[in-house]
Amino acid sequence: MWQRDGGQLFKKNFFFSFCVKRAVLRCLFVHFLLHSSYQLFVINPSFLCFRPALLREQHYQYLKKGLRHLSDAYECLDASRPWLCFWILHSLELLEEPIPTAVASDVCQFLARCQSPTGGFAGGPGQHAHLAPTYAAVNALCIIGTEEAYNVINREKLLDFLWSVKQPDGSFVMHVGGEVDVRSAYCAASVASLTNILTPKLFEDTTNWILSCQNWEGGLSGVPGLEAHGGYTFCGTAALVILGKEHMLDLKALLRWVVSRQMRFEGGFQGRCNKLVDGCYSFWQAGLLPLLHRALFKEGESELSRQRWMFEQQALQEYILLCCQNPAGGLLDKPGKSRDFYHTCYCLSGLSIAQHFGNMDLHHEMILGKEENRLAPTHPVYNICPEKVSQALQHFHRLPVPYENKPPGKADTAVKEPTVDRTQGCHYD
Amino acid sequence: MSGVEETLNESVDIKEDKEFDVEAEDHIGDDYFVDPTRYLFYRDRKEWADLEPVPQDDGPNPVVKIAYSEKFSDVYDYFRALLKNDERSDRAFALTAEAIELNAANYTVWHYRRVLLQALSKDLREEMRYITAIIEEQPKNYQVWHHRRMVVEWLNDPSEELEFIADILSQDAKNYHAWQHRQWVIQEYKLWDNELKFVENLLEDDVRNNSAWNQRHFVISHTTGFSDPAIVEREIQYCLSQIRKAPHNESAWNYLKGMLQDRGLSSPPGLLERVLELKETHCSPYLLAFLFDCYEDALENSNQKENVGEEERKDILRKALEICDLLANEKDTIRKEYWLFLGRSLENKSGSRGPSDKPPEPSDPASGQQEMS
Numbered sequence: 001m002w003q004r005d006g007g008q009l010f011k012k013n014f015f016f017s018f019c020v021k022r023a024v025l026r027c028l029f030v031h032f033l034l035h036s037s038y039q040l041f042v043i044n045p046s047f048l049c050f051r052p053a054l055l056r057e058q059h060y061q062y063l064k065k066g067l068r069h070l071s072d073a074y075e076c077l078d079a080s081r082p083w084l085c086f087w088i089l090h091s092l093e094l095l096e097e098p099i100p101t102a103v104a105s106d107v108c109q110f111l112a113r114c115q116s117p118t119g120g121f122a123g124g125p126g127q128h129a130h131l132a133p134t135y136a137a138v139n140a141l142c143i144i145g146t147e148e149a150y151n152v153i154n155r156e157k158l159l160d161f162l163w164s165v166k167q168p169d170g171s172f173v174m175h176v177g178g179e180v181d182v183r184s185a186y187c188a189a190s191v192a193s194l195t196n197i198l199t200p201k202l203f204e205d206t207t208n209w210i211l212s213c214q215n216w217e218g219g220l221s222g223v224p225g226l227e228a229h230g231g232y233t234f235c236g237t238a239a240l241v242i243l244g245k246e247h248m249l250d251l252k253a254l255l256r257w258v259v260s261r262q263m264r265f266e267g268g269f270q271g272r273c274n275k276l277v278d279g280c281y282s283f284w285q286a287g288l289l290p291l292l293h294r295a296l297f298k299e300g301e302s303e304l305s306r307q308r309w310m311f312e313q314q315a316l317q318e319y320i321l322l323c324c325q326n327p328a329g330g331l332l333d334k335p336g337k338s339r340d341f342y343h344t345c346y347c348l349s350g351l352s353i354a355q356h357f358g359n360m361d362l363h364h365e366m367i368l369g370k371e372e373n374r375l376a377p378t379h380p381v382y383n384i385c386p387e388k389v390s391q392a393l394q395h396f397h398r399l400p401v402p403y404e405n406k407p408p409g410k411a412d413t414a415v416k417e418p419t420v421d422r423t424q425g426c427h428y429d
Numbered sequence: 430m431s432g433v434e435e436t437l438n439e440s441v442d443i444k445e446d447k448e449f450d451v452e453a454e455d456h457i458g459d460d461y462f463v464d465p466t467r468y469l470f471y472r473d474r475k476e477w478a479d480l481e482p483v484p485q486d487d488g489p490n491p492v493v494k495i496a497y498s499e500k501f502s503d504v505y506d507y508f509r510a511l512l513k514n515d516e517r518s519d520r521a522f523a524l525t526a527e528a529i530e531l532n533a534a535n536y537t538v539w540h541y542r543r544v545l546l547q548a549l550s551k552d553l554r555e556e557m558r559y560i561t562a563i564i565e566e567q568p569k570n571y572q573v574w575h576h577r578r579m580v581v582e583w584l585n586d587p588s589e590e591l592e593f594i595a596d597i598l599s600q601d602a603k604n605y606h607a608w609q610h611r612q613w614v615i616q617e618y619k620l621w622d623n624e625l626k627f628v629e630n631l632l633e634d635d636v637r638n639n640s641a642w643n644q645r646h647f648v649i650s651h652t653t654g655f656s657d658p659a660i661v662e663r664e665i666q667y668c669l670s671q672i673r674k675a676p677h678n679e680s681a682w683n684y685l686k687g688m689l690q691d692r693g694l695s696s697p698p699g700l701l702e703r704v705l706e707l708k709e710t711h712c713s714p715y716l717l718a719f720l721f722d723c724y725e726d727a728l729e730n731s732n733q734k735e736n737v738g739e740e741e742r743k744d745i746l747r748k749a750l751e752i753c754d755l756l757a758n759e760k761d762t763i764r765k766e767y768w769l770f771l772g773r774s775l776e777n778k779s780g781s782r783g784p785s786d787k788p789p790e791p792s793d794p795a796s797g798q799q800e801m802s
Contacts (some may be wrong), residue, residue, distance in 0.1 A: 124485070
């Protein structure tokens with residue numbers, strides 16, 4: 001019996017096992033939505049007997065190749081090459097594929113070329129520093145985790161760079177002369193905490209600015225006033241966790257918002273209310289639940305589960321494994337979309353979140369399908385493996401914080417940046 | 430991020446520039462006409478002969494090496510040369526447009542273009558026309574919108590903005606960058622007057638447009654605010670009428686709750702009753718969640734009020750827990766873990782059950798590795 005409401009169709013009676021029907025329906029439903037016709041999903045035999053397989057070997061080959069060579073289709077990411085390093089290296093670490101020493105060293109040397117003489121990392125050699133590739137570069141180097149990798153980072157200059165993008169109202173611009181949004185606070189807090197250059201003064205007023213991004217929906221927006229969005233909500237929340245201020249959010253409202261982003265039919269997450277599912281939100285949205293779990297626990301919440309996150313872990317794994325894998329390797333947004341390294345990284349990160357509950361002390365796994373589908377756990381704040389986080393923290397906390405206060409002579413640069421920044425003009429010699 | 434690669438096929442498309450033809454020597458001796466629209470690499474242009482191109486320094490063993498087209502490499506080799514010399518010229522300005530066309534996300538190029546706009550006192554009206562065209566082509570890029578904002582600020586002229594953004598939104602009513610720019614313009618230049626009407630039109634087109642619901646909240650909170658009971662009543666009526674038209678529209682329910690939560694959901698008189706009425710004919714998981722929130726709010730407020738008797742409190746708690754169970758087990762099972770948690774949490778807070786009466790955490794097997802089948 002089919003019920004219709006407001007344009008949505010869903011089936012009430014099931015004739016085969018609950019799991020198979022839900023998975024098949026999931027794919028058919030997504031196809032129906034996308035193609036307005038009942039296209040049959042090409043069902044891989046392993047999916048029919050309902051033990052979906054993570055196509056490890058295919059993903060590995062795709063990633064291994066991409067780490068070296070990318071087609072000209074990637075010209076649009078020419079200002080995001082540290083991101084490509086991070087997406088690929090993180091995907092490989094989740095798959096527990098080792099990075100050959102030579103490759104790791106080559107990545108270090110490349111990222112060193114992306115580092116700006118004035119501090120921070122740029123999207124490519126010779127470009128200006130920007131908080132997003134800075135975040136990606138530091139994460140990539142921490143994944144590599146060798147002395148060579150750690151030594152690439154010029155900590156003093158990195159701190160200079162963070163000061164150079166700090167705004168009087170507590171926010172950060174993404175780059176000198178660039179735009180403000182909550183991603184920048186996360187990027188800054190992430191790199192500052194990992195490399196031990198974080199001082200309270202650097203993040204003065206940042207907490208209040210991030211809090212002002214929580215809106216009537218319960219989630220966070222990119223800047224105050226906008227719609228709540230998964231990517232920005234993750235960035236704002238994770239930044240506050242790093243600053244130790246996550247309790248200042250309305251955690252209950254945030255929790256209600258994020259759990260409501262899981263799609264009841266598809267099993268994956270949408271980025272905003274009333275929008276479509278997308279595999280990358282498997283991390284940005286589902287990744288909030290470990291953060292909130294810990295935050296609520298710290299607030300004295302006694303009724304938290306000791307085995308599960310507060311989202312449907314099985315359904316998310318189904319969505320990723322059944323709908324987001326390209327048979328030739330790589331993962332994607334939803335059926336019909338092309339693969340890319342961004343979606344590969346975040347679908348796998350989300351899959352890891354869905355498979356692993358707990359932390360160092362308490363750990364409970366729920367692996368859908370074969371045991372071989374198991375991924376390494378990922379740290380919900382930094383999205384690199386927890387061991388790499390500890391290792392980096394250990395390394396950098398042996399080093400002194402470069403300095404505490406705002407460097408002298410730093411003007412209060414407002415977002416308006418009409419005149420050229422002379423410090424950027426001469427570093428291509 | 431999407432659309433970077435070909436679906437399934439990993440064939441590398443060799444970019445063909447049909448206009449490009451380097452074999453001019455073939456025509457020597459013919460009556461031949463030099464086609465001025467033919468594309469020439471910068472390395473072959475006389476006017477650029479004085480500048481030494483700067484190849485990208487990827488190092489001896491590059492990683493994530495992009496197979497740039499010849500055109501791309503050529504343009505960017507010259508961009509790097511300009512940057513190195515900090516050249517402030519019209520030819521530099523023209524080249525930034527080419528570099529942008531090849532990769533509109535290159536924020537270094539955009540920054541340089543802005544430096545040139547100022548240094549060369551370029552016509553900002555023309556720049557507005559340029560950025561309008563670029564945004565129409567690539568509306569989901571951060572840099573293009575930021576650039577437009579800078580130009581509007583320099584001109585101190587927002588007069589084209591609302592219409593322009595409305596046009597972009599007519600193509601994608603949820604474009605986040607467009608809404609961000611719109612909110613900036615409205616706030617900066619105090620252009621509130623017609624925005625509520627604009628929002629209502631969008632909601633007429635698509636009552637499920639969450640961006641429009643957000644804009645509604647934005648306009649009202651920055652103008653009349655939500656303190657005035659008349660405004661609140663108007664908004665409640667608006668929500669309920671949209672809900673009657675489309676009961677499974679989460680945005681409308683979220684807006685209703687979002688608007689009322691600071692003052693308390695039980696504060697508007699008769700709201701609970703109106704929702705209970707709707708439950709009969711227009712039920713949804715969102716309605717039920719709203720009811721739960723009303724009951725929870727009533728319980729919280731009853732802590733302060735002495736006129737709410739123990740019996741009444743127990744009754745409200747019972748109803749709230751009933752809804753939790755209904756949502757967890759039947760109406761909103763994807764959020765089962767969450768609804769069960771809320772139920773346990775509410776029970777615990779209300780202290781109506783002792784520890785010995787607490788139901789065990791439902792359906793959890795012994796801890797340890799578990800394979801799902």
